Amino acid sequence: DAKTTQPNSMESNEEEPVHLPCNHSTISGTDYIHWYRQLPSQGPEYVIHGLTSNVNNRMASLAIAEDRKSSTLILHRATLRDAAVYYCILRDRAGGTSYGKLTFGQGTILTVHP
Amino acid sequence: DVKVTQSSRYLVKRTGEKVFLECVQDMDHENMFWYRQDPGLGLRLIYFSYDVKMKEKGDIPEGYSVSREKKERFSLILESASTNQTSMYLCASSDRVDRGYTFGSGTRLTVV
Numbered sequence: 157d158a159k160t161t162q163p164n165s166m167e168s169n170e171e172e173p174v175h176l177p178c179n180h181s182t183i184s185g186t187d188y189i190h191w192y193r194q195l196p197s198q199g200p201e202y203v204i205h206g207l208t209s210n211v212n213n214r215m216a217s218l219a220i221a222e223d224r225k226s227s228t229l230i231l232h233r234a235t236l237r238d239a240a241v242y243y244c245i246l247r248d249r250a251g252g253t254s255y256g257k258l259t260f261g262q263g264t265i266l267t268v269h270p
Numbered sequence: 271d272v273k274v275t276q277s278s279r280y281l282v283k284r285t286g287e288k289v290f291l292e293c294v295q296d297m298d299h300e301n302m303f304w305y306r307q308d309p310g311l312g313l314r315l316i317y318f319s320y321d322v323k324m325k326e327k328g329d330i331p332e333g334y335s336v337s338r339e340k341k342e343r344f345s346l347i348l349e350s351a352s353t354n355q356t357s358m359y360l361c362a363s364s365d366r367v368d369r370g371y372t373f374g375s376g377t378r379l380t381v382v
Contacts, residue, residue: 190370199274199360200313202370257303257328258371260313 160244165265168234176229176264178244183224187246190258191218191229194241200260203229205247239268273297276361276374283381289348291377293361301364302344303371304328304336306357313360319344351381 161179168174180189188207192200204211204218206227211218217230231238243263277292295302303318305328315328317336325336333355337345344363348355358378362371 192371197376199362199373199376200371202372205370257315257318259315259329260305262312 160246160261162242162244162261162264164262165267167267167269168231169269170236171233174231174234174238174266174268176231176242176244176266177226178228179226180244180246181225183246184248187248189218189220189224189227190245190247191216192243192245192258192260193238194243194263195237195239200243203242234266234268236268236270239266241265274361274363274372274374276359276377278377279375281377281379283348283351283379285352285381287348287351287381289351289379289381291346291348291359291361291379293344293346293363293374294342295344295363295372296342297363297365297372298341299363299365299372300341302338303362303364304334304344304346305360305362306330307360307376308357316346351379353381355379356381 188205190205191203193203194200204213204216206218206220219228241263243260245258274295283289301320304316305313307313314330316334317328319325319338322341335347358376360376361374364371
């Protein structure tokens, strides 16, 4: 499985933008880039995913480098509720299968200060 | 929204007991997954299923089995629970690979 590398932790202040980086230098052409977050005592929550183009949704934006070897999750205005562990994961669509299992790394612990 | 429901939030079992963890999803997803999460080890895939009666081993299947008799239900079975199976167990489902997973809230299992 292709691997991702994320910083262990990051800090932000409330209402400021947060840029969470992820390196995936061995990404293949069939890998989707997924981001999940996990709040304390809860299961992971899907945030966003993309293949080649930048993506926006109500939770966040995903900026994907042109060579796809890195990506950045952008939280436009951090709130205290955004404090969580953020996981960047590659999901493989190759082989004609639909399941494309996710392999989680250690993620980035985001602390948001009031 | 897709809902993934795990039958128990907390469970305490004795060593050697047979344990069933149940997971139900309500959006007709083909794919279902069981993970366990431990401090310092992150989330690790135990088993997954991409269709009824189909199953595939994940990264740590030893000591576990699964059952998928109906599309909406995926059960994780600990044939003979041991203390090293004390963990948080998370179920997830998804449809196509270009969509996200939906996770349940987890079952915290303690084996004493």
